[in-house]
Amino acid sequence: RAELAAALLAEEYRAAAAEPAVHDLVEVVTGAAAVSQRFLQLQLGATEEVCALVTDKPVAVTGMENDAEEQAAGRGVRYRVVVERSVLDLPSGITELTAALSRDEQVRVVDRVPTKLVVADRSLALVPLTAHSSEPAALVVHASGLLELLSGLFEAVWRDALPLRLGASGVTEHGPDAPDGTDLEILSLLLAGLTDASVAKQLDLGLRTVQRRVKRLMELTGVTTRLQLGWHAYERDWVARKH
Incomplete structure (x- = not known):
């Protein structure tokens, strides 16, 4: 009887430990x-x-x-x-x-x-x-x-x-006309919903500098709207993709 009681108590202890x-x-x-x-x-x-x-x-x-x-x-x-x-x-x-x-x-x-x-x-x-x-x-x-x-x-x-992407990490496109790390930061923050002024403030750039860089990227991709630029940036892997 003592052995049986000990076995039952041990089983109760294990169950309690496994199930808090x-x-x-x-x-x-x-x-x-x-x-x-x-x-x-x-x-x-x-x-x-x-x-x-x-x-x-x-x-x-x-x-x-x-x-x-x-x-x-x-x-x-x-x-x-x-x-x-x-x-x-x-x-x-x-x-x-x-x-x-x-x-x-x-x-x-x-x-x-x-x-x-x-x-x-x-x-x-x-x-x-x-x-x-x-x-x-x-x-x-x-x-x-x-x-x-x-x-x-x-x-x-x-x-x-x-x-979100900040910097040029993971970008495979290189060359004199390719976007640099600052370009990619600007694109990523704009796609995240920040205004030009907010992007300029966060990256410690002038507002005109941000707008000039965006315009250059639009010319580089041959588009006329920022919506088109966002699509091309995604297709060229300039912005981070979901994975």
């Missing part, structure tokens, strides 16, 4: 320091992929630029990031996105994201809580139906977002 209790599937993290620390832990613990939705209003997490992200990317962790278009207007927006793209991260742009979100290896997610108090808080969601829902939300936003 419902209240263990979601953690509530409060305080800016705690939320920031949990965000870093998600990245440091990732082994395959980190997916993120980024807004222009950071609270506990100040942006994409941090040591944990660089370390994770250095270990071969893939990053897929969707940013709101307004992020491009932030003083450090272009700098951080350029750094992310230089680490071979995939970055896309949409008008607005539904919420801030980070998903690591499709097994853990961090989503902020909206509260009336001034203290930041977030939910850490473990493997569950809720996590699948959050992962599905990211994939839906990712599918509708526009790829």
Whole structure:
């Protein structure tokens, strides 16, 4: 009887360990320091992929630029990031996105994201809580139906977002008349929805310089409208493609 009881207890223990209790599937993290620390832990613990939705209003997490992200990317962790278009207007927006793209991260742009979100290896997610108090808080969601829902939300936003390219990485067309890195940055930002003035500000160029470069690209491709230029830029692989 003792052996049977021990066997039953061992089985119960294994079942409990394999299937966490419902209240263990979601953690509530409060305080800016705690939320920031949990965000870093998600990245440091990732082994395959980190997916993120980024807004222009950071609270506990100040942006994409941090040591944990660089370390994770250095270990071969893939990053897929969707940013709101307004992020491009932030003083450090272009700098951080350029750094992310230089680490071979995939970055896309949409008008607005539904919420801030980070998903690591499709097994853990961090989503902020909206509260009336001034203290930041977030939910850490473990493997569950809720996590699948959050992962599905990211994939839906990712599918509708526009790829961003900054610099000449991946371009195979070369020559004296080929677009340079600045031309490609201008095209990518224009396709992301920025105005000529916003592009000029972000790239620290004069407005006339931006317009002159766009005109030269139109002449180079033999088109008369910017819509046609966008099509030719896509066909010639001047702008990032979805993949």
